[in-house]
Amino acid sequence: xxxxxxxxxxxxxxxxxxxxxxxxxxxxxxxxxxxxxxxxxxxxxxxxxxxxxxxxxxxxxxxxxxxxxxxxxxxxxxxxxxxxxxxxxxxxxxxxxxxxxxxxxxxxxxxxxxxxxxxxxxxxxxxxxxxxxxxxxxxxxxxxxxxxxxxxxxxxxxxxxxxxxxxxxxxxxxxxxxxxxxxxxxxxxxxxxxxxxxxxxxxxxxxxxxxxxxxxxxxxxxxxx
Numbered sequence: 681x682x683x684x685x686x687x688x689x690x691x692x693x694x695x696x697x698x699x700x701x702x703x704x705x706x707x708x709x710x711x712x713x714x715x716x717x718x719x720x721x722x723x724x725x726x727x728x729x730x731x732x733x734x735x736x737x738x739x740x741x742x743x744x745x746x747x748x749x750x751x752x753x754x755x756x757x758x759x760x761x762x763x764x765x766x767x768x769x770x771x772x773x774x775x776x777x778x779x780x781x782x783x784x785x786x787x788x789x790x791x792x793x794x795x796x797x798x799x800x801x802x803x804x805x806x807x808x809x810x811x812x813x814x815x816x817x818x819x820x821x822x823x824x825x826x827x828x829x830x831x832x833x834x835x836x837x838x839x840x841x842x843x844x845x846x847x848x849x850x851x852x853x854x855x856x857x858x859x860x861x862x863x864x865x866x867x868x869x870x871x872x873x874x875x876x877x878x879x880x881x882x883x884x885x886x887x888x889x890x891x892x893x894x895x896x897x898x899x900x901x902x903x904x905x
Contacts, residue, residue, distance in 0.1 A: 681749055681785065686896070687825060689784050696784075697774040702726075702767040711738075711764045715754025717775045721746050724771025730763040738764065755781050793818050796898060802871045803844055820904040826891040833889040835862065839878025840902045845870050848895035854887040862888055879905050 682693060700719065702708055708719060711730060721744050728750065729738035741763060744750055754761050755778050796818035800806050806814065823846075826832055832843065835855060849869050853862035865887060868874060878885050879902055 681752065685784070685788060686823065689788055692784055693776065693780070696780040697776050700773040700775050702771045702773065704767055704769050704771075706767045708765045708767060708771075708773070709751055709761045709763075711761050713761045715751055715759075715761050715778075717777050718749055718751035718755055718781060719765075720749045720774040720776070722772040722774060724773075725768045726750075726765050726771055727768050728763050728765050743768065752781070756786060792823070796821050799844070799846055799871075799898070803873055804871075805873055805876070817900065817904070820900060821898040822901075824897050824899055826895040826897070828891055828893055828895075830891050830895075831888060832891060832895070832897070833875060833885050833887070835885055835888045837885045839875060839883070839885050841875055842873065842879055842900040842902075842905045843875045843889070843897045844873045844900075846896045846898055848891065848893040850874075850889050850891050850895055852887040852889055867892075876905070 682690065685693065697720070700708075702724070708726060709715065723746055726744040728741045728744060730741055732739050744765065750765055751761070753759065793815075797811075797814050800809070800814045800817055806817070809817070826848075832850060833839070835853075845868055847870055849867065851864050851868065852866040852874065854865045855862045868889070874889055875885075877883065
């Protein structure tokens, strides 16, 4: 849910979450209630149940464990809670309020889609695509950030991703003589792309790609590419 957020947005989320402690047996959310927050499990285990037929006992749907989140449906669709979640063990949760969730997570998704579509128009390889095709690519993109001097791609690794630079710079380096350091062979800037050869030719990576500033890229995985 949060994987596409940039560092600034993640910092806002981290500043907004509240620690929630629940004892075993405590009800965290109740089916039919109004929902004002979502929860992220830090420690513990929680049981999710739902009444599938009126008059019947609730049906066990799943257990939530650390790293999972729940409660977002009531925020996304402005509807009552769809299930009941009870702590099976003593649990530590983070809660995120509706306002922050809507502003950062939900709105960010639409803003990113618009931003990606505008950016894709500037990528030389994709200029022949029509609006519909660009929108399909925008939906499939993931955003990643790399620090200065961090490797994005390593020479000879398997290649499963195609990269486009939204912000920052990078260089390509390649081993020309065995046993000697890789040398710089190309520079990349905003709007440039790399990684397509390994996908087109189904071959290992032909060079290293190293960030030379904080680097923001969007990534298209092999299947979508």
